[in-house]
Each structure stands twice: as C-alpha cells, then as structure tokens.
Amino acid sequence: MNKAQLVEKVAGSTKLSKQATKKVLxxxxxxxxKSLSAGTSIELRGFGSFKVKQxxxxxxxxxxxxxxxxxxxxxxxxxxxxxxxxVKAAKRK
Numbered sequence: 001m002n003k004a005q006l007v008e009k010v011a012g013s014t015k016l017s018k019q020a021t022k023k024v025l026x027x028x029x030x031x032x033x034k035s036l037s038a039g040t041s042i043e044l045r046g047f048g049s050f051k052v053k054q055x056x057x058x059x060x061x062x063x064x065x066x067x068x069x070x071x072x073x074x075x076x077x078x079x080x081x082x083x084x085x086x087v088k089a090a091k092r093k
Contacts, residue, residue, distance in 0.1 A: 003025070006025065007021050007022045007025060010025070032050060035050075036050060036051075036052050036077045039052055039075075044082075045082070046082050046084050047081075047082050047085075048079055048080055048081040048082045048085070049079070049080050049082075050077060050078070050079050051077070051078050051080070052075050052076070052077055052078070053075070053076055053078050054073060054074075054075055054076075055073055055074050055075070055076055056073055057070065057071065057072055057073040058070075058071050059071070
C-alpha cells in the first residue's frame with residue numbers, strides 16, 4: 001500500500017475528505033521525522049515504537065574496485081512493531 005492508497009482508505013473510514021486526510025498524514029509524518037531527528041523516541045501503544053539507533057563506524061569494500069572504504073558512524077531511524085501485530089522481529093546472528 002502506498003501513501004495515496006492509505007489516504008484513500010483512511011478518508012473512506014473516517015468520512016474526512018482526502019485533502020484533509022492527506023494533510024493530517026503529512027503532518028504526522030513530519031512530526032515523527034522531526035522528533036526522531038531531535039533524538040526523541042516515539043511509542044504508539046498497540047502499534048509500535050520509533051527510535052534512533054547509532055551505527056558504529058565500520059570498514060566496507062567498494063564492489064567495483066575492491067578497495068577498503070571507511071563508513072562513518074551515523075544515526076538511523078528504526079521501527080519495532082507492537083506484539084499485538086503478531087509480527088516477530090528478525091533476530092540478528
């Protein structure tokens with residue numbers, strides 16, 4: 001499902017116009033993005049949680065040249081679904 005389909009589905013079930021629904025969805029996504037950029041985690045009970053994790057600096061390989069390249073540390077957004085979804089998080093080895 002893409003964003004337009006989501007807007008259509010929510011608009012149909014809430015009796016809001018598609019324009020109003022799109023505006024609410026855009027604002028929600030903007031607030032989530034700004035909060036994560038500021039380092040704040042977001043927990044929506046029954047849905048899941050958004051957090052920012054710090055990835056360590058690492059060495060990688062350029063596939064074209066085979067040259068070793070240093071990948072700097074960085075912050076990445078993550079999402080962990082609620083248990084009520086029945087989706088298990090993938091375990092890393």
